Amino acid sequence: xxxxxxxxxxxxxxxxxxxxxxxxxxxxxxxxxxxxxxxxxxxxxxxxxxxxxxxxxxxxxxxxxxxxxxxxxxxxxxxxxxxxxxxxxxxxxxxxxxxxxxxxxxxxxxxxxxxxxxxxxxxxxxxxxxxxxxxxxxxxxxxxxxxxxxxxxxxxxxxxxxxxxxxxxxxxxxxxxxxxxxxxxxxxxxxxxxxxxxxxxxxxxxxxxxxxxxxxxxxxxxxxxxxxxxxxxxxx
Amino acid sequence: xxxxxxxxxxxxxxxxxxxxxxxxxxxxxxxxxxxxxxxxxxxxxxxxxxxxxxxxxxxxxxxxxxxxxxxxxxxxxxxxxxxxxxxxxxxxxxxxxxxxxxxxxxxxxxxxxxxxxxxxxxxxxxxxxxxxxxxxxxxxxxxxxxxxxxxxxxxxxxxxxxxxxxxxxxxxxxxxxxxxxxxxxxxxxxxxxxxxxxxxxxxxxxxxxxxxxxxxxxxxxxxxxxxxxxxxxxxxxxxxxxxx
Numbered sequence: 001x002x003x004x005x006x007x008x009x010x011x012x013x014x015x016x017x018x019x020x021x022x023x024x025x026x027x028x029x030x031x032x033x034x035x036x037x038x039x040x041x042x043x044x045x046x047x048x049x050x051x052x053x054x055x056x057x058x059x060x061x062x063x064x065x066x067x068x069x070x071x072x073x074x075x076x077x078x079x080x081x082x083x084x085x086x087x088x089x090x091x092x093x094x095x096x097x098x099x100x101x102x103x104x105x106x107x108x109x110x111x112x113x114x115x116x117x118x119x120x121x122x123x124x125x126x127x128x129x130x131x132x133x134x135x136x137x138x139x140x141x142x143x144x145x146x147x148x149x150x151x152x153x154x155x156x157x158x159x160x161x162x163x164x165x166x167x168x169x170x171x172x173x174x175x176x177x178x179x180x181x182x183x184x185x186x187x188x189x190x191x192x193x194x195x196x197x198x199x200x201x202x203x204x205x206x207x208x209x210x211x212x213x214x215x216x217x218x219x220x221x222x223x224x225x226x227x228x229x230x231x232x233x234x235x236x
Numbered sequence: 237x238x239x240x241x242x243x244x245x246x247x248x249x250x251x252x253x254x255x256x257x258x259x260x261x262x263x264x265x266x267x268x269x270x271x272x273x274x275x276x277x278x279x280x281x282x283x284x285x286x287x288x289x290x291x292x293x294x295x296x297x298x299x300x301x302x303x304x305x306x307x308x309x310x311x312x313x314x315x316x317x318x319x320x321x322x323x324x325x326x327x328x329x330x331x332x333x334x335x336x337x338x339x340x341x342x343x344x345x346x347x348x349x350x351x352x353x354x355x356x357x358x359x360x361x362x363x364x365x366x367x368x369x370x371x372x373x374x375x376x377x378x379x380x381x382x383x384x385x386x387x388x389x390x391x392x393x394x395x396x397x398x399x400x401x402x403x404x405x406x407x408x409x410x411x412x413x414x415x416x417x418x419x420x421x422x423x424x425x426x427x428x429x430x431x432x433x434x435x436x437x438x439x440x441x442x443x444x445x446x447x448x449x450x451x452x453x454x455x456x457x458x459x460x461x462x463x464x465x466x467x468x469x470x471x472x473x474x475x476x477x478x479x480x
Binding site: 062065066067069070073074077078081166168172173174175176178179184189190191197198199200201203204206207210211214215 | 286295296298299300301302303304305307308311312313314315316399402403405407409410417420421423430433434436437440441444445474
């Protein structure tokens with residue numbers, strides 16, 4: 001049993017660990033993309049201009065209503081088509097290029113993360129005490145100073161639990177990229193199953209690895225929350 | 237082909253897929269809704285020793301991708317084929333629809349149990365004490381006091397869970413169930429017309445929108461005595477953000 005997961009040519013340990021590394025890379029690469037999109041969506045929906053508000057609302061509503069796998073296919077196939085069109089337009093003789101599944105995964109998962117994060121961040125901005133912003137203005141802070149020194153640290157504290165949940169969801173959603181042929185944990189497991197004919201064993205191991213990542217994330221997030229909330233008096 | 241031609245030619249397939257998606261989602265949610273109240277009671281009231289296996293199950297279901305759970309059931313059952321055949325269960329596991337339904341029901345049970353537990357814990361202790369004081373038995377208290385209120389508290393979160401399940405049901409297309417996503421991929425592989433994905437997106441959004449409206453109506457019916465008015469927030473009662 002254990003020799004199935006041996007490291008090296010004999011077992012599948014190294015292949016599965018490689019897949020795990022791709023999964024982790026994908027999740028870590030998606031996080032900044034999703035956070036930037038989330039902040040943009042939150043600013044848009046809190047904007048004074050109605051077209052921006054409509055845009056923010058439309059983006060978060062549509063993205064949250066679509067299955068993640070559909071978003072992934074739209075990005076993968078759609079961006080592939082656009083890329084091909086652009087290449088053909090640039091250089092008609094060029095042969096078709098393939099859109100990288102990794103990039104498609106980052107964009108699609110980032111779009112989904114951004115939509116949910118937009119809502120979380122909007123809620124966090126709205127729960128800030130307005131008096132503090134006014135106080136900042138009263139002592140002559142500039143807008144960016146108020147944002148950096150007063151709003152951001154507290155938005156972080158309010159948004160952390162929600163963003164933590166989103167991180168865990170995104171970590172699980174990375175499994176979808178195996179469908180568009182990226183060699184992540186799920187796909188390497190599938191390859192191993194194809195050879196060894198032991199589907200239950202291998203998928204169980206994949207599940208346990210995802211589970212371990214999620215539990216680890218939860219532990220780290222609980223610590224980050226405790227750190228973000230240091231100095232906050234607890235209501236009795 | 238333009239987008240209109242695509243939909244006029246392939247709408248029967250998409251309709252077929254839509255029915256499949258709705259069937260899969262609601263059967264899965266329904267099975268989970270039958271099982272979860274009992275489990276939620278265990279989670280809310282029993283001692284931590286009895287809860288241990290349940291917590292493990294919920295943590296596993298929430299900590300692993302649904303796709304992995306689906307593969308574990310659909311492909312994984314193949315490893316036990318001789319035993320399953322002996323027990324006459326192989327015909328069940330051979331069908332991708334059954335496997336997808338089982339995976340979604342198991343997954344949704346875990347989430348619904350946690351949501352309902354939150355609802356049960358949210359019922360004020362005084363209500364239970366009042367019910368006991370006028371001589372209601374434990375079961376009667378649960379049926380007439382605890383569960384009605386718990387469902388009212390949990391209702392919006394349960395709706396969210398069903399929407400998440402509906403979105404997750406698109407994964408069934410990966411194991412060859414022809415739901416909306418499955419039909420869409422089938423049509424795309426035939427026509428290479430990208431607009432079919434946009435039609436699929438519109439269908440999913442319509443289903444979600446209709447569900448949200450229906451769920452909201454049901455919520456009003458569930459609490460007819462509670463007027464839908466925004467509660468003023470005061471400094472004494474800070475808004476509590478529920479953790480999802």
